[in-house]
Amino acid sequence: MTILGATGGTGRELVRQALARGHHVRAVARDPSRLPSDSRLTLLTADVLDGPALTRALDGAEVIVSGLGITGGETPGVLTAGARAAAASGARIVWLSALGVGPSAPAAGFLTRALLGAFMRKELPDREAATAAVLAAGGTVVHAGPLTDGPPTPTRRTLALPDRPLALFPARVSRATVAAAMLDEAESLRFEGHPVVVLP
Template identity: 40%
Template sequence: MRITVIAATGGIGREILNQALAAGHEVTAAVRDPGAVPAPVRTVRVDLARPDRAALEAAVDGADAVLSGLGARTGSDIGVVVRGTRAVIEAMDATGARRLVVVSAAPIGTVPSPRRPHPPRHDPGDGPLIRYLAGPLIKTVLRKRYADLALMEDALAASGLDWTSVRPPRLTDRPVTGDYRTALDRNVRGGTTVSRADVAHLMLRVLDRPETVGHTVGVGN
């Protein structure tokens, strides 16, 4: 399969890149700094903070799937996710690429957005600790980051593409195990952590799961 990895040098993007190569896929890495890509793959220089449509079209042209590990690394990066994802969607529309898998975050189902101004107060997969204590605190601290991700999911829903949004809880740097739980359109009950490597594993795994198209997928250990 021909796969384009957006933000291929980030924490999740790097895992997607390595696992896709290990699985025998033909990979293109779309990155700000091609010199930071350790693997011998085709690279396209793309700065998602200031998207270059021609570069993005070159990156996704001919791809069977586009997997995005795009995320805001610092407070000054907030806004890059929705801006970059919209640019990726436009490039996919222009080139005919259809399958898009992105990484989001577990709390986003309860974050208001223009498409969903009144989301449910609690995710059906969250237990009491997340619902009443940890969840509200985390959403307050990361409010702007989550608003960026909610806008990204709005863009996905309006795109007409075959999209899937993977919503992990707190990320760790543990190695890939493949031993995690998933839930369609809800968070995983009791799944408070998951490794970046396992998120990447799931993002590749859903490519063979048509039932995830147009849906979010919760994941957790």
């Protein structure tokens, strides 16, 4: 299993939980040395915007699980570059996105879309393009509400977008819960080619 964006908040959870599940993990990040050493963990250094380095890091991947995110001051196009490289690798992809982006916009509701437009205005085109690239490649896009810290919830549910219960605002969900749901999908590929939402 290859984890892209392995040193971010969700990425670290993906690595930790994938190892706990017994997977051999290839962790791709700009500075993977921040991850713990483990005999089943291979650290690969690649900047998402360095196309040749990222292509080499993803070469041979069977399943790519992405915890790639955007932080303040990030160069525009980071998510799109990562999604396109993942799609070009031929691997199966499980991609994290925000609820309200792309096909999840109608399910998120008007207020959530308005808030995203106000607070993520500069990031939205990148998030939209990345989501579209993953879906076009037959990957699964996992949408989640605002992320928090904390343990995974045993009651987590992964639902197709039309099955999401109506709510004024999306539920807050821990990164650990999202990581667990993404690994569930990577192992089962139950929703391959479709957008889904994770609920705590």
